Amino acid sequence: MIRQFWIAYLTITRKEIMRFTRIWVQTIIPPVVMVALYFVIFGNLIGQRIGEMDGMTYVDFIMPGLVMMSIITNSYTNVVSSFYGAKYSRHIEEMQIAPVPDLVILLGFVSGGMVRGISVGIAVTLVSLLFTDFSIYNPFVVLLVALLTSCLFALAGLINAIFANSFDDITIIPTFVLTPLTYLGGIFYSIKLLPEFWQQVSLGNPILYMVNSFRYGFRGISDIDLSTAIAVILFFIVVLFATCLTLLARGTGIRQ
Amino acid sequence: MFALEIENLHKTYASGLEALKGIDLHVEQGDFFALLGPNGAGKSTCIGIISGLVNKTRGSVSIFGHSIDREFIVAKSLLGSVPQEFNFNTFEPVEEIVINQAGFYGVPARIARQETEHYLKQLGLWQHRRSQARRLSGGMKRRLMIARALIHKPRLLILDEPTAGVDIELRRTMWDFLDQINGQGTTIILTTHYLEEAERMCRNVAIIDDGEIIQNTSMKLLLKQLNSETFVLYLRDDLAQVPRLQRLDNIVQLDHHSIEVEVPDSCSINDLIHELDAQGIVVERLRNKVNRLEELFVKLTSKPDNSSAA
Numbered sequence A: 001m002i003r004q005f006w007i008a009y010l011t012i013t014r015k016e017i018m019r020f021t022r023i024w025v026q027t028i029i030p031p032v033v034m035v036a037l038y039f040v041i042f043g044n045l046i047g048q049r050i051g052e053m054d055g056m057t058y059v060d061f062i063m064p065g066l067v068m069m070s071i072i073t074n075s076y077t078n079v080v081s082s083f084y085g086a087k088y089s090r091h092i093e094e095m096q097i098a099p100v101p102d103l104v105i106l107l108g109f110v111s112g113g114m115v116r117g118i119s120v121g122i123a124v125t126l127v128s129l130l131f132t133d134f135s136i137y138n139p140f141v142v143l144l145v146a147l148l149t150s151c152l153f154a155l156a157g158l159i160n161a162i163f164a165n166s167f168d169d170i171t172i173i174p175t176f177v178l179t180p181l182t183y184l185g186g187i188f189y190s191i192k193l194l195p196e197f198w199q200q201v202s203l204g205n206p207i208l209y210m211v212n213s214f215r216y217g218f219r220g221i222s223d224i225d226l227s228t229a230i231a232v233i234l235f236f237i238v239v240l241f242a243t244c245l246t247l248l249a250r251g252t253g254i255r256q
Numbered sequence B: 001m002f003a004l005e006i007e008n009l010h011k012t013y014a015s016g017l018e019a020l021k022g023i024d025l026h027v028e029q030g031d032f033f034a035l036l037g038p039n040g041a042g043k044s045t046c047i048g049i050i051s052g053l054v055n056k057t058r059g060s061v062s063i064f065g066h067s068i069d070r071e072f073i074v075a076k077s078l079l080g081s082v083p084q085e086f087n088f089n090t091f092e093p094v095e096e097i098v099i100n101q102a103g104f105y106g107v108p109a110r111i112a113r114q115e116t117e118h119y120l121k122q123l124g125l126w127q128h129r130r131s132q133a134r135r136l137s138g139g140m141k142r143r144l145m146i147a148r149a150l151i152h153k154p155r156l157l158i159l160d161e162p163t164a165g166v167d168i169e170l171r172r173t174m175w176d177f178l179d180q181i182n183g184q185g186t187t188i189i190l191t192t193h194y195l196e197e198a199e200r201m202c203r204n205v206a207i208i209d210d211g212e213i214i215q216n217t218s219m220k221l222l223l224k225q226l227n228s229e230t231f232v233l234y235l236r237d238d239l240a241q242v243p244r245l246q247r248l249d250n251i252v253q254l255d256h257h258s259i260e261v262e263v264p265d266s267c268s269i270n271d272l273i274h275e276l277d278a279q280g281i282v283v284e285r286l287r288n289k290v291n292r293l294e295e296l297f298v299k300l301t302s303k304p305d306n307s308s309a310a
């Protein structure tokens, strides 16, 4: 039985990876090009005028945040578009009809999203080498935060897809929730630059914790305590995971 | 033990529509079973519930004695299903669709490849294995879904209108193929709108109408009830009024040149022509009113013909 589920899990994960690699021009290239532009404009052109941030060059400061942003958007987008696509063209039924427990479906889609998020993250890191020297303070923290964050947003993408009833629904949340939270999540500035009130408000933004712990992994500097950040991320993973499982068990959006 | 056992199955959709109103159905192991009924009767809903694609409102379903609720892993492993509508990822290559399906059932990759080759060859899709599914013709897509449903060697195969939109030649090869599968011991349930198909292949039959089973019998007994056939007659001359015939009272005038006559088994075509001839009515051509199944439904449900079963 375990072996049967393991094969099913690998099949879903592989299928998910094949999906985004088959259309790599749509899935891998655009985020890499976008981040390259950020590096050119903010890192080099404007960054030189900004000077130092938290004791490092501006391009070094924004680099971890840009990688994190790519991980977040790509793990989210992968799951939301793949799962919604499967729902829309009904091939989700291929899994529903088979003896695949919801947990396996969940893990398969989430793994696919994580692989996409991390792959683009690595690609973006490679691009950053054109603009700044590579340095890493604690590779273990970098890896851990990358994995946890991609997991969290893959789960969030799945929830979005489960509730989505149209292609509009799968862009509304990314546009009006995810993007603002990411941009206000301390990628481009240290929250210490903000007035006290807005610093407090920023602490309510979960993405701040991910960006800062990730920056800590690369640079050894963070606005937020590392263990607090990890705890916050884990908390969200647990909540979203439980939500996903409940929704799948109920068949919300996929079973009448 | 039955291959399929359905008890008191109810389904009310979120829209409030009651698609199944308490269905009981027992299908013997090894049977070739037809589930018939007009459009919207509830056939696909019933199959959807059996396959785990639709939540039932009430009732129980077991596959070879395994409840789809309590033992869904075993129950699902025993079932293969070909849905009415295409439901594969049209951008995936044919071969991958079938191999992946095997993977969902936990079939190891090496065996999955062998089986995929076997079924794709048998269903004439091998040369298309690398094509994206959307490039297949309608008939090929149906066969792809059959290959996909068989890949884990199910003991119960359910096909929801497998021959819809399939030409007669291909339909015959499908029939032979299904006969062969059934001969090897697989229980088969199919829905169809062609009585000829059910007649040729199925031993037992249930007719569902408006969410209720109105007949559950053997094919032979069912066909006995179809003791008349309707013909359309094309006449040479304009018809002033509907002719009165001695032994036939069910005559409808369609237009000036044609009438529809229900001919019971007790009456021969010769009798009919003689009578008309005696009244000076010349029949130029005649044809069966298509779809005897439709007639059967009309008869059984004794409602006006409001379904287009084709």
Ligand SMILES: Nc1ncnc2c1ncn2[C@@H]1O[C@H](COP(=O)(O)OP(=O)(O)OP(=O)(O)O)[C@@H](O)[C@H]1O
Pocket: A256, B013, B014, B015, B017, B019, B037, B038, B039, B040, B041, B042, B043, B044, B045, B046, B084
């Ligand atoms: N998802 C749904 N939501 C609401 N009503 C539905 C849904 N699916 C089917 N129905 C309704 O349930 C009834 C039974 O539909 P079903 O598809 O089971 O019929 P069927 O016997 O398969 O018909 P056909 O021969 O046309 O395929 C119909 O009235 C249909 O409109």
Ligand SMILES: [Mg+2]
Pocket: B043, B044, B045, B084, B160
């Ligand atoms: Mg149907």
